[in-house]
Amino acid sequence: MDVHTARAVFYKLQAELYEKNGYTCALPFNKQKGEKKDYAYFTGIVNILTEHTLRTYAKQNGLQYGRDVKFDDNPLSLSYITDEAGRLQGIMSRRFDGAYPGTENPLAIWEVKEYYYTTTFGSRIADGVYETQLDGFEINTISKETQKNIQHIYFIDDFNTWWNMGKSYLCRIVDMLHVGHVDEVIFGKEVLERWPKVLHELLAAHEVAVQGR
Template structure:
């Protein structure tokens, strides 16, 4: 999923005010109800703003309603791509046995999840991403396989003119070509085994927003662009339990804090395009 084309640039209202209002209304009126993502009515928006003694601008109201409708439609479409555990597992093993990866499959890391007992298994979505990353690179140039950091153990840094101008607050889940002066960084959130939408999952969304603010500031202050991609999966966790956080992810994307969000099996078509464009 990419940001809504030209939406922010076409705003007649102030973008800072618009996004602050989106967040405020989400907090006060909610993001989802009875399993449905909400599209707030003009009446509800005006009443809430009036109650808080906030300015009411007709252009902003129109833009908010359009945005809420576009958000609902986009996320409902994206939900069709989210996989459950068995679907992710099946796809993982299909890719792992693909003859195209036969010569390098032993060099691709396949981390395990953090579960215990019989739930202990491969982190299927991460493994899928790692395989597609390697495959996308060897399809262009096998010699570039070394230009992947599948699991950075350090903070991202950027150096220019022999000066360190950026250090991230958090570690990313992957980087190309390296975690030092990366062109691309990514974050993965797969939650197949969760039975409830907990604070740890919610924190993952906020952490991505923090990363996005830092990278956006780097772009503005130093004119350095690092592509930032967010990959999520687990149908039950995100769609059945976490719709409010899907809305926040969509807002994060359209605020320019993430360049692209990939949902579940979208990774098969969208991730190779991103990799091949950046190498």
């Protein structure tokens, strides 16, 4: 999506889902100034869709959202893994943009990169791709050592940034997906259909894990 499409999608979801149903997930603002200052559209879209999918699942299964089914929409701590006795087994080096069901023993952690106002493909974006690759190494290592599968999901958007200016780095992202440094890459408007499906897969995996205890 470009900034105009992302803005339209965000405000549509905000009106039809978030405000209409009294949702509570975080809708952070971007880091722009002046006329460009507004919500972080893609992050808001991800959060609204996540809450909507989890609330719908909870209602259909006689569960309570926020207690039985939940996610962390703004992790303020590092994600970490504990054993059944609560002893620390592994911890991430960086905070992520979201975690399901939370930062303790997450089944999935994700980061959102939106570059709608970027005019040049600089080192900040390139460094972000490199950081994601390092995150993948770390997550895979911790998953292997603790025998707990952690899904690493990468949301990216802005058509011009990736398809016009940064196609070589887009290829690097696809390569990261192929070698397993990320488990899912969701591009732009794909979030509307693909992300709810991924969430249902995570919900099913969580249900199986709980039943197996």
